[in-house]
Amino acid sequence: MTGSQLAADLIGVAVFAASGGSAAVGKRLDLFGVAFVGFAAALGGGIVRDVVIGSVPPLAFADWRYALTAVAASVAVFWLHPQLYRVRRTVLVLDAAGLGLFTVTGTLKALDAHVPAVGACLIGMLTAIGGGLARDLLTGEIPVVLQREIYAIVALGGAVTVTVLVRFGAANLPTLALAAVVMTGVRLLALYRRWSAPVAVPPPAP
Amino acid sequence: MTGSQLAADLIGVAVFAASGGSAAVGKRLDLFGVAFVGFAAALGGGIVRDVVIGSVPPLAFADWRYALTAVAASVAVFWLHPQLYRVRRTVLVLDAAGLGLFTVTGTLKALDAHVPAVGACLIGMLTAIGGGLARDLLTGEIPVVLQREIYAIVALGGAVTVTVLVRFGAANLPTLALAAVVMTGVRLLALYRRWSAPVAVPPPAP
Amino acid sequence: MTGSQLAADLIGVAVFAASGGSAAVGKRLDLFGVAFVGFAAALGGGIVRDVVIGSVPPLAFADWRYALTAVAASVAVFWLHPQLYRVRRTVLVLDAAGLGLFTVTGTLKALDAHVPAVGACLIGMLTAIGGGLARDLLTGEIPVVLQREIYAIVALGGAVTVTVLVRFGAANLPTLALAAVVMTGVRLLALYRRWSAPVAVPPPAP
Numbered sequence: 001m002t003g004s005q006l007a008a009d010l011i012g013v014a015v016f017a018a019s020g021g022s023a024a025v026g027k028r029l030d031l032f033g034v035a036f037v038g039f040a041a042a043l044g045g046g047i048v049r050d051v052v053i054g055s056v057p058p059l060a061f062a063d064w065r066y067a068l069t070a071v072a073a074s075v076a077v078f079w080l081h082p083q084l085y086r087v088r089r090t091v092l093v094l095d096a097a098g099l100g101l102f103t104v105t106g107t108l109k110a111l112d113a114h115v116p117a118v119g120a121c122l123i124g125m126l127t128a129i130g131g132g133l134a135r136d137l138l139t140g141e142i143p144v145v146l147q148r149e150i151y152a153i154v155a156l157g158g159a160v161t162v163t164v165l166v167r168f169g170a171a172n173l174p175t176l177a178l179a180a181v182v183m184t185g186v187r188l189l190a191l192y193r194r195w196s197a198p199v200a201v202p203p204p205a206p
Numbered sequence: 207m208t209g210s211q212l213a214a215d216l217i218g219v220a221v222f223a224a225s226g227g228s229a230a231v232g233k234r235l236d237l238f239g240v241a242f243v244g245f246a247a248a249l250g251g252g253i254v255r256d257v258v259i260g261s262v263p264p265l266a267f268a269d270w271r272y273a274l275t276a277v278a279a280s281v282a283v284f285w286l287h288p289q290l291y292r293v294r295r296t297v298l299v300l301d302a303a304g305l306g307l308f309t310v311t312g313t314l315k316a317l318d319a320h321v322p323a324v325g326a327c328l329i330g331m332l333t334a335i336g337g338g339l340a341r342d343l344l345t346g347e348i349p350v351v352l353q354r355e356i357y358a359i360v361a362l363g364g365a366v367t368v369t370v371l372v373r374f375g376a377a378n379l380p381t382l383a384l385a386a387v388v389m390t391g392v393r394l395l396a397l398y399r400r401w402s403a404p405v406a407v408p409p410p411a412p
Numbered sequence: 413m414t415g416s417q418l419a420a421d422l423i424g425v426a427v428f429a430a431s432g433g434s435a436a437v438g439k440r441l442d443l444f445g446v447a448f449v450g451f452a453a454a455l456g457g458g459i460v461r462d463v464v465i466g467s468v469p470p471l472a473f474a475d476w477r478y479a480l481t482a483v484a485a486s487v488a489v490f491w492l493h494p495q496l497y498r499v500r501r502t503v504l505v506l507d508a509a510g511l512g513l514f515t516v517t518g519t520l521k522a523l524d525a526h527v528p529a530v531g532a533c534l535i536g537m538l539t540a541i542g543g544g545l546a547r548d549l550l551t552g553e554i555p556v557v558l559q560r561e562i563y564a565i566v567a568l569g570g571a572v573t574v575t576v577l578v579r580f581g582a583a584n585l586p587t588l589a590l591a592a593v594v595m596t597g598v599r600l601l602a603l604y605r606r607w608s609a610p611v612a613v614p615p616p617a618p
Binding site: 051052053054110113115116117118119120122123133137140141142143145146147152153196198199200 | 230231233234235236237238239240242243253257260262263264266267268269270273274284285287343344345346
Binding site: 028030033034037051058061063138 | 525545549
């Protein structure tokens with residue numbers, strides 16, 4: 001892994017840890033709880049990815065820089081959360097960047113482990129949304145990613161794109177970076193325009 | 207795997223996906239949430255089974271027909287759920303069939319992976335009830351399988367039966383199919399007669 | 413594994429199963445639900461540990477004595493829970509002992525599997541707190557270990573101690589037993605003195 005890839009990966013970890021830490025602060029969890037939920041939000045998706053492709057121990061346990069980054073970001077949120085509110089737009093932008101990045105790296109890692117295309121797309125998407133699922137389950141919420149907004153579908157579209165690029169031998173740093181940037185942009189556009197996925201028509205009242 | 211086995215397996219996947227999709231529609235999740243909960247309900251038990259026996263990537267990611275079936279069934283529920291209510295008896299019968307089938311295949315797969323007998327029974331049961339657990343946790347409910355009705359105990363009894371059949375060299379397509387049919391029948395009888403497992407006596411009011 | 417180690421391990425399993433069974437009885441789960449939550453509370457942490465270090469099938473499925481002990485302890489709670497209330501201090505002491513024991517064995521097992529030091533500490537802590545997390549998620553609660561009291565931090569401190577002992581070649585039965593005893597003592601002292609971890613300052617009312 002190059003230095004720039006590692007740096008980008010750790011930025012994604014820090015951003016997702018901050019989102020988990022914020023949710024935990026809002027639920028009045030203690031300092032340990034905030035660090036734990038931050039760790040799960042940042043690294044839960046990657047742990048699931050590594051377990052299902054048989055890459056054990058998962059990167060979250062094999063490379064101390066991941067755990068340290070996640071815990072440091074969560075603890076920072078614990079102390080700084082009132083200020084965080086003022087930079088919430090920045091956090092949303094970083095979260096969208098994390099979404100793009102984790103989808104690309106998760107899909108690539110699954111394809112490298114010889115997972116077939118459809119499975120690799122699902123694993124890439126799970127890498128990106130798994131942390132948010134863990135964060136919401138640990139704080140007693142129905143996962144927000146299942147409820148509204150265009151989020152997971154961006155990850156799925158990105159994972160399909162990465163898989164197609166790899167199949168056609170066109171996966172290289174510029175094309176993969178472009179895929180991550182486009183995903184980030186679509187996510188931000190969906191936020192800005194308040195796009196939502198459809199909800200089923202409710203059944204008639206009994 | 208023979209064609210008839212695969213067909214039976216995919217019917218189980220479709221039925222459990224429909225149960226997950228229905229629960230997600232009831233919670234007003236969006237289209238993606240419905241597909242995701244359907245996927246987890248159909249394939250969550252099998253993913254856990256494959257991970258604990260070291261068969262990675264799990265079948266849910268290795269064979270695209272499983273994911274496609276789960277997603278197609280969930281999305282169908284999203285559009286058809288008012289009609290689904292009228293066929294709810296059919297769904298319960300299919301769910302009972304899925305219970306029998308997943309227990310048999312899960313227990314066999316664990317025994318094939320050289321898991322000892324007691325562990326294989328537990329894994330067979332988890333294959334059958336794991337999806338329902340995932341469905342309920344994702345939709346913010348205490349798992350119904352832990353609360354009432356004769357469901358998991360049917361799976362456990364079936365898993366023990368399959369293990370005994372294998373130990374005595376009597377496991378073949380007719381005996382295994384019979385085990386699945388008996389489990390389906392017991393489950394339906396329990397539903398029809400409203401059999402329940404006992405609940406502990408509440409402690410005296412403080 | 414020596415006989416005394418196995419006995420100590422099974423005592424930990426029984427105690428955590430009793431804590432899970434008590435929580436399930438309190439939620440009015442049926443007999444199966446009580447056994448299942450007890451199993452998850454006793455063996456969930458160890459299953460996660462074994463999966464992330466690639467030791468499959470996990471001990472919970474590979475050695476029938478673990479599952480049997482967990483289920484027997486849960487079922488005993490189902491029948492005896494009013495009496496259990498009178499011995500709740502004993503249960504808290506045993507739970508503290510389980511915390512110390514599971515941290516030591518979990519950390520050692522991760523180091524044996526060549527997990528780097530930071531990852532081994534995290535896995536040792538997860539072994540000790542994972543069962544409690546599973547118990548609370550299955551019964552619809554935000555995990556208590558994330559909310560208050562000095563519990564997980566004791567596990568983390570113990571895991572660091574064990575890792576340091578191993579690195580300096582000082583890990584042997586007396587030193588490891590001492591580590592477990594000190595952890596148990598700190599946990600009991602924290603309970604007795606009602607020590608709590610800090611909670612973040614709430615944000616100003618909107």
